[in-house]
Amino acid sequence: TIQCFGDASGEIDLSVTGHTGAYSYTVTNATTGTVINGNANTTVLNPITISGLEAGNISVEVTDPTSTCSTISNSYTIVSPTEVNMSLNIVSSGNCGSVNSASIEAEAFGGTGELVFRLEDNSGTPIPPYDTYSANSLFENLPHDPLGVTYQVRVRDENGCEMVDNVTVTAPDQITIDSVVGSTLNCFDSSDGTITTTVSGGQGAGTYLFMLTYPDGTNSIQYSSSTNSHTFTNLRDGDYTVIVTDNLDCTTSTNVTINKPEKLVIGVATLRTPYCTNPTSYVEVSASVGTPP
Numbered sequence: 001t002i003q004c005f006g007d008a009s010g011e012i013d014l015s016v017t018g019h020t021g022a023y024s025y026t027v028t029n030a031t032t033g034t035v036i037n038g039n040a041n042t043t044v045l046n047p048i049t050i051s052g053l054e055a056g057n058i059s060v061e062v063t064d065p066t067s068t069c070s071t072i073s074n075s076y077t078i079v080s081p082t083e084v085n086m087s088l089n090i091v092s093s094g095n096c097g098s099v100n101s102a103s104i105e106a107e108a109f110g111g112t113g114e115l116v117f118r119l120e121d122n123s124g125t126p127i128p129p130y131d132t133y134s135a136n137s138l139f140e141n142l143p144h145d146p147l148g149v150t151y152q153v154r155v156r157d158e159n160g161c162e163m164v165d166n167v168t169v170t171a172p173d174q175i176t177i178d179s180v181v182g183s184t185l186n187c188f189d190s191s192d193g194t195i196t197t198t199v200s201g202g203q204g205a206g207t208y209l210f211m212l213t214y215p216d217g218t219n220s221i222q223y224s225s226s227t228n229s230h231t232f233t234n235l236r237d238g239d240y241t242v243i244v245t246d247n248l249d250c251t252t253s254t255n256v257t258i259n260k261p262e263k264l265v266i267g268v269a270t271l272r273t274p275y276c277t278n279p280t281s282y283v284e285v286s287a288s289v290g291t292p293p
Contacts, residue, residue: 001078002055008052009053010052011049011051012050012053012060013049014040014060014062015046019062020042020043023039023041023042025039025063027059029053031055031057034056054078058075059073059076081161084115084161084162084163086107086163086165088104089167090169091140094172095249096171100144102142103138103140104138105137105138107137110157114135114158115135115155115157116155116156117133117135117156118132120152122150124152142169146173148168149169151166152167153166172202173201175200175202175208175252178200179197181256182195182256184261187260187261188263189260190260191234192234193237194233195212195240196232197210197232197244199244199252202248203248204228205227205228206225206227208225208245209224209244210222210223211223212241212243213240213242214240215238222245237260238257239257240255
């Protein structure tokens with residue numbers, strides 16, 4: 001039986017009868033087409049072991065070097081175990097709240113007996129605490145980086161047959177505030193201000209949560225959005241902070257001010273005072289500051 005899929009670790013025992021002395025042999029693998037030639041002597045060793053064979057249907061032709069008579073043995077099948085196969089999945093690329101929050105998982109099948117796993121860096125150096133082989137195939141609390149960290153997993157079966165696969169874990173993108181626009185109130189003491197925030201990065205549209213810190217230091221609730229923007233409404237004048245997070249704890253913020261127009265000032269001046277013979281009076285009304293029409 002072959003030890004590992006694809007190798008040449010098979011052996012057969014060849015016993016020669018009806019002949020004494022030296023002979024030559026040719027081993028043919030009908031499955032792979034491989035041919036191996038050799039010489040032996042029944043007076044030295046019989047049977048002999050022929051090694052280095054691949055899996056397949058094996059037959060041996062034995063030839064007497066003196067008479068050139070030959071005979072072909074029965075066919076023998078060397079069986080190979082199934083190949084060890086493995087795939088790696090990124091369970092989590094991590095989050096912005098921790099540099100050691102990534103996780104990967106291996107799925108493997110084939111080989112002989114129980115499969116065990118070990119985590120390594122891309123140079124093959126084992127990584128604690130997963131530096132010894134175990135049945136555990138989930139590797140958690142791994143460092144991640146915006147430039148990517150490459151991990152490789154080595155799987156081994158009971159015969160020592162191995163397969164190695166690798167995967168690169170890239171840290172989540174940070175959120176970027178592309179624009180934040182605060183309006184100006186329509187009136188000096190109105191509450192019709194708005195703040196519109198547009199962002200990018202992170203996990204993308206549909207994952208952003210928008211929150212506002214008011215001038216008095218209190219916070220609004222978090223608002224979700226199916227797009228990459230959100231507008232806060234019914235705001236008074238003052239200094240605000242917009243805070244944007246996503247489902248991986250990536251956070252960014254920026255300050256914005258809602259301004260108000262100057263207060264409207266109305267002046268009234270008497271231009272003519274009424275008297276008995278002419279009771280008509282004139283006054284002049286003027287407005288200043290405020291926002292002109």
